[in-house]
Amino acid sequence: xxxxxxxxxxxxxxxxxxxxxxxxxxxxxxxxxxxxxxxxxxxxxxxxxxxxxxxxxxxxxxxxxxxxxxxxxxxxxxxxxxxxxxxxxxxxxxxxxxxxxxxxxxxxxxxxxxxxxxxxxxxxxxxxxxxxxxxxxxxxxxxxxxxxxxxxxxxxxxxxxxxxxxxxxxxxxxxxxxxxxxxxxxxxxxxxxxxxxxxxxxxxxxxxxxxxxxxxxxxxxxxxxxxxxxxxxxxxxxxxxxxxxxxxxxxxxxxxxxxxxxxxxxxxxxxxxxxxxxxxxxxxxxxxxxxxxxxxxxxxxxxxxxxxxxxxxxxxxxxxxxxxxxxxxxxxxxxxxxxxxxxxxxxxxxxxxxxxxxxxxxxxxxxxxxxxxxxxxxxxxxxxxxxxxxxxxxxxxxxxxxxxxxxxxxxxxxxxxxxxxx
Amino acid sequence: xxxxxxxxxxxxxxxxxxxxxxxxxxxxxxxxxxxxxxxxxxxxxxxxxxxxxxxxxxxxxxxxxxxxxxxxxxxxxxxxxxxxxxxxxxxxxxxxxxxxxxxxxxxxxxxxxxxxxxxxxxxxxxxxxxxxxxxxxxxxxxxxxxxxxxxxxxxxxxxxxxxxxxxxxxxxxxxxxxxxxxxxxxxxxxxxxxxxxxxxxxxxxxxxxxxxxxxxxxxxxxxxxxxxxxxxxxxxxxxxxxxxxxxxxxxxxxxxxxxxxxxxxxxxxxxxxxxxxxxxxxxxxxxxxxxxxxxxxxxxxxxxxxxxxxxxxxxxxxxxxxxxxxxxxxxx
Numbered sequence: 105x106x107x108x109x110x111x112x113x114x115x116x117x118x119x120x121x122x123x124x125x126x127x128x129x130x131x132x133x134x135x136x137x138x139x140x141x142x143x144x145x146x147x148x149x150x151x152x153x154x155x156x157x158x159x160x161x162x163x164x165x166x167x168x169x170x171x172x173x174x175x176x177x178x179x180x181x182x183x184x185x186x187x188x189x190x191x192x193x194x195x196x197x198x199x200x201x202x203x204x205x206x207x208x209x210x211x212x213x214x215x216x217x218x219x220x221x222x223x224x225x226x227x228x229x230x231x232x233x234x235x236x237x238x239x240x241x242x243x244x245x246x247x248x249x250x251x252x253x254x255x256x257x258x259x260x261x262x263x264x265x266x267x268x269x270x271x272x273x274x275x276x277x278x279x280x281x282x283x284x285x286x287x288x289x290x291x292x293x294x295x296x297x298x299x300x301x302x303x304x305x306x307x308x309x310x311x312x313x314x315x316x317x318x319x320x321x322x323x324x325x326x327x328x329x330x331x332x333x334x335x336x337x338x339x340x341x342x343x344x345x346x347x348x349x350x351x352x353x354x355x356x357x358x359x360x361x362x363x364x365x366x367x368x369x370x371x372x373x374x375x376x377x378x379x380x381x382x383x384x385x386x387x388x389x390x391x392x393x394x395x396x397x398x399x400x401x402x403x404x405x406x407x408x409x410x411x412x413x414x415x416x417x418x419x420x421x422x423x424x425x426x427x428x429x430x431x432x433x434x435x436x437x438x439x440x441x442x443x444x445x446x447x448x449x450x451x452x453x454x455x456x457x458x459x460x461x462x463x464x465x466x467x468x469x470x471x472x473x474x475x476x477x478x479x480x481x482x483x484x485x486x487x488x489x490x491x492x493x494x495x496x497x498x499x500x501x502x503x504x505x506x507x508x509x510x511x512x513x514x515x516x517x518x519x520x521x522x523x524x525x526x
Numbered sequence: 527x528x529x530x531x532x533x534x535x536x537x538x539x540x541x542x543x544x545x546x547x548x549x550x551x552x553x554x555x556x557x558x559x560x561x562x563x564x565x566x567x568x569x570x571x572x573x574x575x576x577x578x579x580x581x582x583x584x585x586x587x588x589x590x591x592x593x594x595x596x597x598x599x600x601x602x603x604x605x606x607x608x609x610x611x612x613x614x615x616x617x618x619x620x621x622x623x624x625x626x627x628x629x630x631x632x633x634x635x636x637x638x639x640x641x642x643x644x645x646x647x648x649x650x651x652x653x654x655x656x657x658x659x660x661x662x663x664x665x666x667x668x669x670x671x672x673x674x675x676x677x678x679x680x681x682x683x684x685x686x687x688x689x690x691x692x693x694x695x696x697x698x699x700x701x702x703x704x705x706x707x708x709x710x711x712x713x714x715x716x717x718x719x720x721x722x723x724x725x726x727x728x729x730x731x732x733x734x735x736x737x738x739x740x741x742x743x744x745x746x747x748x749x750x751x752x753x754x755x756x757x758x759x760x761x762x763x764x765x766x767x768x769x770x771x772x773x774x775x776x777x778x779x780x781x782x783x784x785x786x787x788x789x790x791x792x793x794x795x796x797x798x799x800x801x802x803x804x805x806x807x808x809x810x811x812x813x814x815x816x817x818x819x820x821x822x823x824x825x826x827x828x829x830x831x832x833x834x835x836x837x838x839x840x841x842x843x844x845x846x847x848x849x850x851x852x853x854x855x856x857x858x
Contacts, residue, residue: 154801154802197801198797198798198801199797199801199802199804201797201804201805203757203762204754204756204757205750205757205758206797208750208752209560209564209794210797210798212556212557212560213557213560213798216555216556216557216560217555217556217557217558218557230666230754230756233665233666233668233754234666234750234752234754234757236752237668237671237750237751241671241675241751253665255665259668303656303663303664304664304665305664305665308665332657332664334653334656334664335664335756
């Protein structure tokens with residue numbers, strides 16, 4: 105029997121017990137972070153990765169959402185007719201850590217426990233796929249701001265919406281752009297393409313978009329190599345060796361930000377050269393340009409939005425965003441998130457109620473006439489996904505980025521073929 | 527005191543079971559039901575791992591294989607119109623079959639070599655599943671939902687498999703087979719000398735553990751309605767399954783249960799309350815437990831019982847409740 109009291113014996117147990125007690129004490133109050141404001145605010149759940157491999161884009165999307173919410177609240181909130189007053193928007197944010205199971209679970213939490221009027225999030229495709237299940241289950245509108253794969257919108261879900269145009273359109277726009285360079289005489293007809301696609305629905309859709317365009321436009325290009333790679337792979341040298349062996353003229357990859365940086369670094373180390381080079385929707389990101397310097401020059405990308413778009417609302421957004429976050433918008437990430445909040449606000453106002461089904465119905469008819477996206481108008485299609493055009497941007501020396509396609513939005517000439525390094 | 531604890535044991539277990547059975551009727555929020563459902567799934571997987579890693583002393587980093595195969599088997603069967611309950615049996619069968627295929631070569635290895643082999647197998651299966659387009663490939667697999675979603679049905683499915691895992695663990699622990707496994711954990715060669723066939727015993731406990739983990743995966747797939755190789759077959763899934771009994775108290779039934787419950791609830795709450803620093807806090811908690819309380823949370827409770835003058839030296843009812851804990855001098 106031990107009777108003497110020893111701090112040494114008790115201290116570890118005390119620390120652990122204290123930690124667990126604090127966690128459990130917060131268990132009940134934190135189970136519902138939105139419900140206590142029911143009636144006085146519109147709770148919007150936001151589930152995005154701000155840690156893990158998708159942390160950077162997720163953070164940019166979060167900033168876009170928070171800017172829109174701030175602007176709405178600064179203007180007094182959203183007018184809800186059946187309450188006869190303006191209600192502020194209350195954000196309930198969860199970080200899914202780029203983990204698919206966690207992201208679905210957190211969306212469920214926001215929809216069920218926080219009683220969110222709508223949930224925004226779902227960056228990227230893999231996380232969006234998992235989250236999309238919950239919308240119809242809890243009959244709560246869910247707007248993905250960062251998932252574009254067609255599979256998400258092909259299940260007949262009624263509460264699922266997305267502000268990214270389909271990835272197949274990204275593939276066909278990329279091919280269309282290359283075709284226009286052939287028509288201009290900058291590239292020759294019959295060039296050989298090598299495709300490296302991430303092994304996801306996103307990659308499959310991108311490849312399909314390119315292949316469909318080639319089938320519809322015979323003689324322009326032939327695909328001599330097409331292979332998938334694993335998302336988040338630490339090494340692409342084997343794949344790049346195969347690309348080199350294929351002796352293609354143009355190399356098109358579809359990759360996420362981290363994979364783009366890793367692959368391009370290894371591409372440069374291998375000393376390869378292609379007349380045109382693209383990583384799908386990635387290219388102008390400042391992280392990549394900082395990491396690889398002039399190694400990213402002349403890479404082109406098809407993106408959902410560019411800060412160079414010549415619309416007054418885009419100029420204002422860039423100014424507001426920079427003031428709000430202290431940095432420029434990086435690539436397209438914050439814009440689709442910002443517009444998602446504005447579309448939701450418009451739908452709530454049109455519905456005149458916070459009833460989720462009424463908001464869902466209103467979202468189907470929303471037409472955001474001062475949208476930031478290419479075309480300047482945003483409208484959800486019958487499957488819930490928007491179909492705005494893509495813009496093709498090209499990195500230029502000294503950290504410059506120009507819109508090079510379509511012609512009516514271009515801020516600079518496409519440089520093709522890519523100049524060889526001296 | 528010892529007798530008092532012994533007499534309260536069945537009552538205590540029955541009380542907990544009654545409470546969890548009645549919880550959904552008491553009007554809990556869907557979020558709490560969801561957290562409890564996930565807890566039950568992890569309790570099942572944690573107890574399964576504990577049978578192999580804790581009781582038999584074979585540390586595997588590859589349980590995501592069984593979890594994932596169980597999830598995919600159930601998903602495919604549900605999509606083919608099979609009743610979900612039957613599909614969970616299918617999950618168990620597929621996972622058990624896989625355990626033999628994996629166990630026959632890997633149980634020829636011992637200690638860290640076995641552990642490394644399980645990591646290799648797990649990663650290989652994940653990559654293969656990523657590339658089988660018939661089951662959705664890297665795009666994942668959606669589980670057809672028939673009719674309206676009833677959360678409480680899933681809750682009771684989760685509870686049923688957790689109870690099943692506890693019963694299986696208790697039966698094994700109190701059987702000759704369990705004694706043989708403990709002998710293998712202590713000294714495999716000595717166990718062989720007294721007539722135990724270590725290879726066969728390890729294969730069977732591996733299959734039982736795999737079957738339970740497969741069922742857990744199947745029940746999860748039915749709830750999630752969408753599974754993905756990078757999720758269910760992820761190395762992090764294997765680590766989570768292993769971590770729960772380690773935190774709760776390796777080699778003990780209630781340690782595995784407590785570990786799963788604490789890990790799930792604490793992680794959920796940290797994500798919700800501290801979204802910016804949840805990983806830091808979670809890591810800190812794990813470090814605290816592993817460094818300061820190597821016998822896990824059950825070790826902590828056992829020390830508290832000691833302070834209450836319960837004699838810990840003899841194997842008695844208190845030990846049956848909390849288990850012996852540490853692997854009796856053998857490092858993992």
